[in-house]
Amino acid sequence: MTNAEIASLFDHVADLLEYQGGNVFRIRAYRNAARLVKGTVESLATIREAAGRSLTDLEGIGKDLAIKIEALLDGGRLPLLEQLEQEVPQVAFELMRVPGLGPKKVKILVDSLGLTSLDDLGDACRAGRVRDLKGFGEKTEAMILANLAFAQDPAHSRLLWQEADVIVQQLLAWMRDCPAAERVEAAGSWRRGRETVGDIDILAQSKKPNEVMDHLLAWNAAGETLLRGETKTSIRGPQQIQIDLRVVTAASFGAAWQYFTGSKEHNVRVRSRAREQGLTINEYGVTRIDDQAAKPLAGRTEEEVYQSIGLLWIPPELREGRGEIERAEAGSLPQLVTLADIRGDLHMHTTATDGEATLTEMAQAAIERGLSYIAITDHSKRVTMAHGLDEKRLRRQWRSIDRLNESLAAEGKSPLVVLKGIEVDMLEKGGLDLPEDVLAEADWVVASLHYGQKQARDRITGRILEAIHHPAVSCIGHPTGRLINRRPAYDVDMQQVIDAAAATGTCLEINANPWRLDLDDTLAAAARQAGVQMVISTDAHSTEGLDVMRCGVLQARRAGLEPKDVANTRTLASLRKLLRKKERS
Numbered sequence: 226m227t228n229a230e231i232a233s234l235f236d237h238v239a240d241l242l243e244y245q246g247g248n249v250f251r252i253r254a255y256r257n258a259a260r261l262v263k264g265t266v267e268s269l270a271t272i273r274e275a276a277g278r279s280l281t282d283l284e285g286i287g288k289d290l291a292i293k294i295e296a297l298l299d300g301g302r303l304p305l306l307e308q309l310e311q312e313v314p315q316v317a318f319e320l321m322r323v324p325g326l327g328p329k330k331v332k333i334l335v336d337s338l339g340l341t342s343l344d345d346l347g348d349a350c351r352a353g354r355v356r357d358l359k360g361f362g363e364k365t366e367a368m369i370l371a372n373l374a375f376a377q378d379p380a381h382s383r384l385l386w387q388e389a390d391v392i393v394q395q396l397l398a399w400m401r402d403c404p405a406a407e408r409v410e411a412a413g414s415w416r417r418g419r420e421t422v423g424d425i426d427i428l429a430q431s432k433k434p435n436e437v438m439d440h441l442l443a444w445n446a447a448g449e450t451l452l453r454g455e456t457k458t459s460i461r462g463p464q465q466i467q468i469d470l471r472v473v474t475a476a477s478f479g480a481a482w483q484y485f486t487g488s489k490e491h492n493v494r495v496r497s498r499a500r501e502q503g504l505t506i507n508e509y510g511v512t513r514i515d516d517q518a519a520k521p522l523a524g525r526t527e528e529e530v531y532q533s534i535g536l537l538w539i540p541p542e543l544r545e546g547r548g549e550i551e552r553a554e555a556g557s558l559p560q561l562v563t564l565a566d567i568r569g570d571l572h573m574h575t576t577a578t579d580g581e582a583t584l585t586e587m588a589q590a591a592i593e594r595g596l597s598y599i600a601i602t603d604h605s606k607r608v609t610m611a612h613g614l615d616e617k618r619l620r621r622q623w624r625s626i627d628r629l630n631e632s633l634a635a636e637g638k639s640p641l642v643v644l645k646g647i648e649v650d651m652l653e654k655g656g657l658d659l660p661e662d663v664l665a666e667a668d669w670v671v672a673s674l675h676y677g678q679k680q681a682r683d684r685i686t687g688r689i690l691e692a693i694h695h696p697a698v699s700c701i702g703h704p705t706g707r708l709i710n711r712r713p714a715y716d717v718d719m720q721q722v723i724d725a726a727a728a729t730g731t732c733l734e735i736n737a738n739p740w741r742l743d744l745d746d747t748l749a750a751a752a753r754q755a756g757v758q759m760v761i762s763t764d765a766h767s768t769e770g771l772d773v774m775r776c777g778v779l780q781a782r783r784a785g786l787e788p789k790d791v792a793n794t795r796t797l798a799s800l801r802k803l804l805r806k807k808e809r810s
C-alpha cells in the first residue's frame with residue numbers, strides 16, 4: 226500500500242466520523258494522520274522494513290498510529306473504517322466526492338431530501354429544492370450543480386502524477402530485478418509528465434517475454450490479471466490503476482518506447498509525416514511503405530526513429546501535438562528547464578503559521594537540497610485558520626531571519642540566504658492584508674487569493690490585477706486556485722492577468738504542489754509567450770515539502786519553459802535586479 230492510499234483511508238475515516246457528527250478531537254487526529262502520511266515522501270513500507278528504523282521515528286507518528294499503519298501495510302483493514310462503512314449509506318460516499326460538499330452538508334442533503342444517487346442530487350438542485358435547506362441557498366445550489374458535472378467526469382478520477390510516480394518507481398525496481406529483462410522503462414502519460422495519469426505503461430526488452438510477464442504477476446502489489454497475451458500483460462496495480470506491460474526485442478525498443486509514450490495527437494502527426502516521406506512507423510520500427518517485408522530502417526532508439534523522418538529527438542514532455550514537430554524540424558526546440566537549474570525556492574511556510582518545521586529547520590533542509598536562497602512566506606492575518614501573521618509577528622519573524630542569515634554567513638559553510646517574505650492575502654473586498662509600508666520592507670511578496678473564491682469573474686480578476694499593480698508584490702501565488710480532481714479554478718480572466726504581469730514585471734507562480742500545479746502547462750506556455758517571468762515554488766509546509774519542486778519543473782517543461790523564463794533559476798543578485806525593475810515601473 227502506498228502512502229497516498231494510507232492517507233486517503235485516514236481521510237475517509239475522518240469524513241465518515243464527521244458525517245456521523247463524531248468527536249471533533251478524534252476527527253482531527255485522523256485528519257492529522259492523513260496529512261502526515263501524505264507529507265512523507267519515502268514509502269512507509271520501506272521505512273518500516275529498514276533495519277534499525279521504525280515508523281515512530283517520523284515526527285507526529287505515535288505508537289497507536291504506527292500500529293494502524295502496520296496493519297494496513299500487512300494488507301489488513303481498519304476495524305473502525307469497516308464499522309463506519311456499514312453505518313453510513315452508500316449515497317453519502319458518492320456525494321462526498323462532489324467538490325465543495327463536505328460531510329456535514331452531505332448529511333443534511335441525505336437526511337432532508339431522501340437522495341439515493343448523484344442524479345437525484347442534480348434533480349433536486351434543478352427543481353430548486355436545495356436552496357431552502359438550512360445553510361445552503363441559491364449560490365450553493367448553483368455551485369453544487371456546476372461541481373456535480375466535475376465529479377461525474379471520469380477524467381477526474383485519474384491519479385495525480387506524483388501518486389502514479391510512487392507506483393512507477395516501485396514497479397520499475399521490481400521489474401529491473403527480473404533476470405530475463407535486459408531493459409525496463411516506463412512510457413505513457415507518466416513519462417510525458419502529465420498532471421494526472423490514467424494507466425501505467427511499462428516496456429521491457431527481452432528475448433524471453435514469458436519470463437518477464439510472469440515476473441510482473443509475481444509482484445506483491447499485483448492485483449487482478451486483465452489480459453495475458455504473447456507479448457502483452459495487463460494487471461490491476463495499487464489503487465486499482467491498470468498496468469500494461471509490453472515485451473519487445475532490442476531492434477524495436479526505441480520504436481515501441483516512442484509509440485507507447487504518445488500522446489495520440491503527437492503520434493498521429495509523426496505517422497502522417499512519415500507517410501509523406503514514403504515511410505511507415507509503428508511500434509516495431511520504421512519501414513518503407515513499398516517494401517514492408519524488408520529489415521526496418523530504424524527502431525533501436527527513439528533518436529533514430531525521429532531522425533528517420535528528419536526530426537531531432539523530442540523531449541517526452543513536449544509530445545502533445547502543440548507545434549513540437551515543426552520546432553524539431555526547424556531545429557528550434559527549447560532547452561527545457563531542469564531541476565538542476567533551480568537555485569532558490571520562493572514560497573514556503575513555517576511553524577509561525579501552518580507549517581510543520583521551524584525557520585531554522587526549513588533553512589537546514591534547503592541547504593541539504595543545495596539551494597542558494599529561499600523566501601519564508603508565511604500566511605498573513607486574514608488566514609485565521611493558519612494563525613496568520615500580523616505586522617508585529619511578521620517583524621519579529623524578520624528579526625529572526627536577520628539573525629539566522631548572520632549566523633549562516635558567520636559559519637561560512639553554506640551559501641544560503643534567507644529572504645524576508647510573506648504570502649499576503651488579497652482581501653475579499655479588494656486590497657491586501659498588510660499595510661504598504663510593511664510590504665515595502667519585505668524582500669519578496671507573494672500575493673494569493675484564499676477567500677471569496679466564488680466571486681464573479683470581474684471581481685476576482687479585479688482583485689488579482691490590483692495586487693499585480695501593487696509596487697511591493699513580487700509574485701502571484703497559485704494564480705487560478707484550482708485543486709486537481711477536487712476543485713475547479715476560480716472564475717478569472719487569465720489573459721488579463723498574464724498581460725498585466727508582463728506589463729508590470731510581476732512574476733506568476735507555478736505552484737509545484739502536486740494537487741495544485743498552478744499555473745498549469747497551457748497557462749504557463751501562454752505566460753511565457755507574453756514574456757512573463759515565472760517562479761516555480763514548492764509552497765512547502767514541511768521540510769519534505771521542498772521535494773515537490775520536481776513536479777513543478779515537470780509542469781514547466783510541458784509548458785516549454787527554458788531557464789531564462791524561470792526567475793528562481795537566477796542567481797540571487799540577478800533576482801534582486803529583476804525585483805528592482807518592478808519597483809521602478
Ligand SMILES: [Zn+2]
Nearest residue numbers: 648673702703
Ligand atoms: Zn496559498
Ligand SMILES: [Zn+2]
Nearest residue numbers: 572574648764
Ligand atoms: Zn502558501
